[in-house]
Amino acid sequence: MTQALDEIKIGGLGASRKRVEDDRFIRGKGNYTDDITLPGMLHMEILRSPLAHARIKSIDASKAWDIPGVHLVLTGEMMATRNLAWMPTLSYDTQAVLATDKVRFQGQEVACVIADDPYIAKDACEAIDVDYEPLPVIVNPKQSVADGAPVIRDDKENQPDNVIYTWEVGDAAGTDRAFEQADKVSRLQLHYPRSHPSPIECCGSIADFNRATSKLTVYMTTQAPHIIRAAVALVAELPEHMIRIISPDIGGGFGNKVPVYPGYVCSILASILLECPVKWIEDKTGNLISTGFARDVYLDGEMALRNDGKILGVRMRCDADHGAFFSDAQPSKFKLGLIHSAFAAYDIPVAHLMARGTYTNKAPGGVAYRCSFRVTEAMFFQERMVQAAADDLGMDQAEFRRMNFVRDDDFPHRTPLGFLTDSGQYGKCLDVALEAVGYENFRKQQQEARAKGRLLGLGISTMTEPLGAGNSREYDILGIKMFDSAELKVHMTGKAIVRTGARGQGQGHETTWAQIVAHELGIPAEDIVVEEGDTDTAPFGMGTYASRSTPVAGAAVAMVSRKIRAKARKLAAHLLEVSEEDIEWELGRFYVRSAPDRGVTIQECAMAAYSNMPDGMEPGLENTAYYDPPNLTWPFAVYIVTVEVDPATGVWDVLTTVAVDDCGVRINPMIVEGQIMGGLTEAYAMANMQFITFDAEGNCIGSNYMDYLLPTAWETPGFELHSEVVTPCPHHPIGAKGIGECAAVGGPAAFVNAVIDALSGTGVRNIDMPLLPDRVWEAITYHRDISGAPPVRTDD
Amino acid sequence: MTVVYEDLGDEAGEAVPIRRIRFSINGKKMVAEVEPRLLLSHLIRRGLGLTGTHMGCDTTNCGACTVQVDGRPVKSCTMLAVQVDGREITTVEGLATASELHPLQEGFKEEHGLQCGFCTPGMMMAAKALLDENPDPTEEDVRWALSGNLCRCTGYQNIVKSVLWAAAKLRSESAG
Numbered sequence: 001m002t003q004a005l006d007e008i009k010i011g012g013l014g015a016s017r018k019r020v021e022d023d024r025f026i027r028g029k030g031n032y033t034d035d036i037t038l039p040g041m042l043h044m045e046i047l048r049s050p051l052a053h054a055r056i057k058s059i060d061a062s063k064a065w066d067i068p069g070v071h072l073v074l075t076g077e078m079m080a081t082r083n084l085a086w087m088p089t090l091s092y093d094t095q096a097v098l099a100t101d102k103v104r105f106q107g108q109e110v111a112c113v114i115a116d117d118p119y120i121a122k123d124a125c126e127a128i129d130v131d132y133e134p135l136p137v138i139v140n141p142k143q144s145v146a147d148g149a150p151v152i153r154d155d156k157e158n159q160p161d162n163v164i165y166t167w168e169v170g171d172a173a174g175t176d177r178a179f180e181q182a183d184k185v186s187r188l189q190l191h192y193p194r195s196h197p198s199p200i201e202c203c204g205s206i207a208d209f210n211r212a213t214s215k216l217t218v219y220m221t222t223q224a225p226h227i228i229r230a231a232v233a234l235v236a237e238l239p240e241h242m243i244r245i246i247s248p249d250i251g252g253g254f255g256n257k258v259p260v261y262p263g264y265v266c267s268i269l270a271s272i273l274l275e276c277p278v279k280w281i282e283d284k285t286g287n288l289i290s291t292g293f294a295r296d297v298y299l300d301g302e303m304a305l306r307n308d309g310k311i312l313g314v315r316m317r318c319d320a321d322h323g324a325f326f327s328d329a330q331p332s333k334f335k336l337g338l339i340h341s342a343f344a345a346y347d348i349p350v351a352h353l354m355a356r357g358t359y360t361n362k363a364p365g366g367v368a369y370r371c372s373f374r375v376t377e378a379m380f381f382q383e384r385m386v387q388a389a390a391d392d393l394g395m396d397q398a399e400f401r402r403m404n405f406v407r408d409d410d411f412p413h414r415t416p417l418g419f420l421t422d423s424g425q426y427g428k429c430l431d432v433a434l435e436a437v438g439y440e441n442f443r444k445q446q447q448e449a450r451a452k453g454r455l456l457g458l459g460i461s462t463m464t465e466p467l468g469a470g471n472s473r474e475y476d477i478l479g480i481k482m483f484d485s486a487e488l489k490v491h492m493t494g495k496a497i498v499r500t501g502a503r504g505q506g507q508g509h510e511t512t513w514a515q516i517v518a519h520e521l522g523i524p525a526e527d528i529v530v531e532e533g534d535t536d537t538a539p540f541g542m543g544t545y546a547s548r549s550t551p552v553a554g555a556a557v558a559m560v561s562r563k564i565r566a567k568a569r570k571l572a573a574h575l576l577e578v579s580e581e582d583i584e585w586e587l588g589r590f591y592v593r594s595a596p597d598r599g600v601t602i603q604e605c606a607m608a609a610y611s612n613m614p615d616g617m618e619p620g621l622e623n624t625a626y627y628d629p630p631n632l633t634w635p636f637a638v639y640i641v642t643v644e645v646d647p648a649t650g651v652w653d654v655l656t657t658v659a660v661d662d663c664g665v666r667i668n669p670m671i672v673e674g675q676i677m678g679g680l681t682e683a684y685a686m687a688n689m690q691f692i693t694f695d696a697e698g699n700c701i702g703s704n705y706m707d708y709l710l711p712t713a714w715e716t717p718g719f720e721l722h723s724e725v726v727t728p729c730p731h732h733p734i735g736a737k738g739i740g741e742c743a744a745v746g747g748p749a750a751f752v753n754a755v756i757d758a759l760s761g762t763g764v765r766n767i768d769m770p771l772l773p774d775r776v777w778e779a780i781t782y783h784r785d786i787s788g789a790p791p792v793r794t795d796d
Numbered sequence: 797m798t799v800v801y802e803d804l805g806d807e808a809g810e811a812v813p814i815r816r817i818r819f820s821i822n823g824k825k826m827v828a829e830v831e832p833r834l835l836l837s838h839l840i841r842r843g844l845g846l847t848g849t850h851m852g853c854d855t856t857n858c859g860a861c862t863v864q865v866d867g868r869p870v871k872s873c874t875m876l877a878v879q880v881d882g883r884e885i886t887t888v889e890g891l892a893t894a895s896e897l898h899p900l901q902e903g904f905k906e907e908h909g910l911q912c913g914f915c916t917p918g919m920m921m922a923a924k925a926l927l928d929e930n931p932d933p934t935e936e937d938v939r940w941a942l943s944g945n946l947c948r949c950t951g952y953q954n955i956v957k958s959v960l961w962a963a964a965k966l967r968s969e970s971a972g
C-alpha cells in the first residue's frame with residue numbers, strides 16, 4: 001500500500017517553509033549590482049543640478065577632462081548628437097537624459113564622468129563648471145495653473161501650460177442627483193504628501209557592451225527586466241536580441257526600481273563608446289532627489305449621506321503633482337493609476353471622480369510605492385472620508401462601515417467607478433479585528449481616560465485593492481499587455497527548474513514558486529530551483545510591482561505545472577499500460593483507478609520522458625505558460641490602531657496595531673506575515689514621519705536619511721496579525737490574492753484615524769500626514785485642522 | 797599576502813599620498829596601500845572583495861555597512877581605511893566557519909528576519925556586538941541596539957525575534 005504525500009512535509013501550499021534565498025544573504029554572499037566587478041570596468045558618477053529651474057548658459061568640462069584617470073565626460077550636447085538627450089517615459093511623455101536647454105528640477109542629471117575609480121569620477125564632476133540662469137520655480141499644482149505661471153515643458157510642442165491631463169470617470173449627472181437627495185453632505189480635503197520608496201540599496205547599473213559579439217549586457221537594479229530590454233531596444237535603437245538585461249539580487253524595490261533612469265542610459269552609452277564595462281552606482285542623495293517619488297496628490301471629496309448612515313454617492317477631485325516629467329510607471333489607460341479603486345469595498349450606488357495632473361519643478365516619478373498604482377492614495381482618502389462622514393452623522397465608526405460594506409453574497413460586485421471586485425467577507429474581517437482589539441472595552445477606557453485629561457484614540461481602516469494587473473484587455477504599459485509567464489523544466493531524475501517573468505526583491509519567489517510546483521506536481525520543493533531576472537533565460541514577463549507576482553506569475557507557475565502534469569499522465573498511462581482515462585492523480589503519483597496499488601510517481605514519469613516515452617510522443621518534460629488573468633484579485637483587510645496622544649507635546653504612541661488580512665489562499669504563511677509587517681511599518685512611517693517636501697526655491701528637503709526619516713526598530717510598534725478569514729480568489733488557479741502591499745495601502749489611515757479619534761470633540765477633522773508632533777500639538781492647542789500644503793482644487 | 801591600492805597613474809601618484817596600513821580582517825593579517833581619503837567600507841568591498849558589507853546611504857544612518865572594529869560595531873562608511881591601521885576588523889564573512897553558521901545567521905533564517913537581505917549583514921553585525929556584551933537581552937535592549945540600522949522590508953519584529961533566538965541558542969551552548 002502506498003501512502004499519499006503530506007503536502008506540508010514536501011513544502012507545498014500552506015507550508016511556512018524557510019526561505020531558500022536566505023542561505024546566501026545570511027552569509028553575506030548575496031549578489032547585488034554593486035557587488036559585481038567585471039574585468040576592465042570603469043566607474044560613472046553623475047553631476048546633478050543644484051537648482052530646480054534654470055537655463056543652462058554653458059557647460060565647461062575642460063578641467064574634468066584634464067584629471068588623470070578620466071576617460072569620458074558626457075553632457076546633454078553630446079547625447080543630443082546621438083539622439084539620446086531625451087528618452088520616452090512609461091507614461092508617453094519624454095524625459096531629459098542629460099539636460100540640454102534647461103534644468104527642471106533640483107537633482108536633474110546634467111553631465112556624467114567615467115573614470116578609473118568612483119573617487120576620481122566624483123572629483124571630476126566637481127570640476128565641471130556649469131553656468132545657470134535661474135528661472136521662477138513652481139513647487140505645487142496651485143502655482144502650476146496660476147495665471148502667468150512659467151511653462152515648465154517649453155521643450156514640448158502643444159504644451160501651452162503646465163497641465164498634463166484632465167481625466168474623469170463615473171457618472172457626473174447621477175452623482176449630482178444623489179447629492180440633491182442627501183440628508184447630509186460630508187466633505188474632506190487633504191494632501192497625501194510626497195514620499196519616496198527608498199529601498200536601502202540605491203539604483204545602479206553595469207553596462208557591458210562587447211564589440212566583438214555586438215552584445216550589450218546590462219546588470220541593473222530593475223524590478224522589470226523585460227520592460228527595460230524593450231525600452232533599451234527602442235531608446236538606443238539596438239536590436240533586442242543583442243540586449244541582455246540581468247537583474248541580480250535587489251536590495252529592496254518598492255516601485256522605485258521600475259522606471260528607466262538617465263543613469264542607466266548614460267552607462268550604456270558610455271560602455272558602447274569606451275568598449276568596456278561601465279558601472280554606475282547612485283548615492284543616497286541622488287536616489288532620493290531624482291528617482292521615482294510616490295504620492296503627492298491633493299484630494300478633495302464629498303459624500304452624500306442619508307441620516308440612517310447609508311452612503312448615497314461620492315465625489316472626488318484629485319490634483320496630482322507629477323514633477324517635471326510625466327514618468328509614472330502605470331497602466332496606460334489610466335492617468336492617475338487606479339485611483340478610481342477608491343470606495344470599492346462599499347456598496348455605493350453612484351460616484352464621480354475627476355483628476356488633473358500638472359508639471360512642477362520637482363523630480364518625476366509617481367511610482368507605485370508598495371502600491372498598485374495610486375491605490376494607496378485612494379484607500380487613504382476613502383478611509384479618512386468614511387471616518388469624517390461617520391463623525392458628521394454621529395455614528396459609530398465600525399457600524400457605519402459595516403452597514404455600507406459590499407455584502408458577501410453580492411460578488412462579483414461592480415463598483416460605481418468601473419471595477420469588478422471578486423470576493424470577500426468584509427463583515428467577518430471587521431468582527432475579528434474588533435474582537436482582537438477589544439473594541440467596546442477600549443471605548444470605555446477612552447472615555448475614562450478623557451475624564452482625566454488623557455487622549456486615547458482608535459482608528460479603523462479597511463481596504464480592498466485591485467492587485468495583479470492585467471487582464472490584458474484593460475492593462476498595458478506602453479502597449480505591452482500585462483500578462484506574465486512561467487517556464488518549468490523537469491529533469492529526468494524528477495528535479496526541476498522554474499523561471500518566471502517576475503523579479504523578486506525580497507518577496508521570497510525562490511521559495512514560494514517551488515511551493516506552487518510542489519502543490520501541483522508533488523515534487524518536493526527542495527528539488528526545485530527558481531531563477532528570475534535574466535532576459536536571456538527567463539520567459540517574457542512584466543516584472544514584479546503592484547503586488548502582481550502571485551496573482552499573475554504565480555498563477556503562470558500553477559498553469560505550467562498543470563501542463564507538465566497532463567503530459568506526465570500520458571507517460572503514466574504508457575508505463576502502467578492502461579488508458580489515460582483509467583488513471584487517477586494523487587499528490588506526486590498517478591495510479592490505476594481499479595488498482596490503487598499500481599502506480600507511478602511523478603519522478604518515474606520524468607525519467608520516462610527522457611528514456612521510455614511512448615511511440616510518437618515528443619521527448620522531454622518541459623513547458624511554458626503565459627497567464628493573462630481574467631480579473632484583478634481583490635484582497636481585503638481591516639487594520640485597527642489604538643494610540644495615546646500627549647496633549648502637551650503632540651507626540652503620539654501606538655498602543656496596539658491589529659491587522660486582519662484576507663488575501664485568499666496563503667502559499668507560505670510565514671512569508672505572507674512578513675509582507676504584512678513590512679507594509680504596516682511603511683504605513684506607520686507615512687503617518688508618523690516619512691515625507692519629502694520642498695522649499696519655495698524647489699530645494700528638496702529630505703535629500704538624505706538625516707532629513708528623510710525612516711522608522712527604526714526603536715520606534716516601530718509591534719503588530720498583531722490575524723489570518724483566520726480566508727476567501728479564496730474565485731478566478732486564480734490556486735485561490736491566492738495579492739498581499740505584498742495591502743498593509744502599506746490600508747494602514748496609513750488607521751494610524752491617522754486613531755490620532756484624529758483621540759482629538760474627537762475638539763473640532764479637529766484633519767491633520768495632514770505625517771502627523772508630526774508640532775502639527776498635532778498645533779491642532780490640539782488651537783482646535784484647528786492642519787494642512788501640510790496649501791489646498792488646491794481642480795476647479796479653482 | 798595581498799597588497800591593495802588604487803592605481804592612479806604616475807602623474808597622480810605624485811599628487812596623491814599613499815599610506816601603508818596593517819590590519820586583520822576576519823582573522824587574516826593584511827597590508828594595504830591606500831589613499832588617506834579611502835573609506836573603510838570601500839577598502840572592505842572593493843579592495844578586499846568582501847561584498848557582504850553593503851552601503852546604503854552616505855550619512856551613517858542606514859547601518860548596512862556595519863562591521864566590528866576591535867569588537868565594537870562601526871559603520872564602515874564613516875571610518876577612513878587609514879584609521880584601522882593596527883586593528884582587527886570582523887565582517888559578515890567572518891561570522892560563520894566553513895561548516896557552521898553563527899547562531900545569529902541561523903536565527904535570521906529561522907525567524908524570517910530578512911527579506912531582500914540588503915540590511916541583513918549590518919543588522920547581524922550590530923546584533924553580534926550587542927550579544928558579545930549582553931548575552932541575555934530584553935526585546936527593548938535589542939530594539940535599542942539595532943536602532944542605528946534601517947530595514948525597509950521586515951518591520952523589525954522578526955529581526956528582534958531572530959536576535960533573541962540567537963541569544964537563547966548562544967546561552968544554551970555556553971551552558972552546555
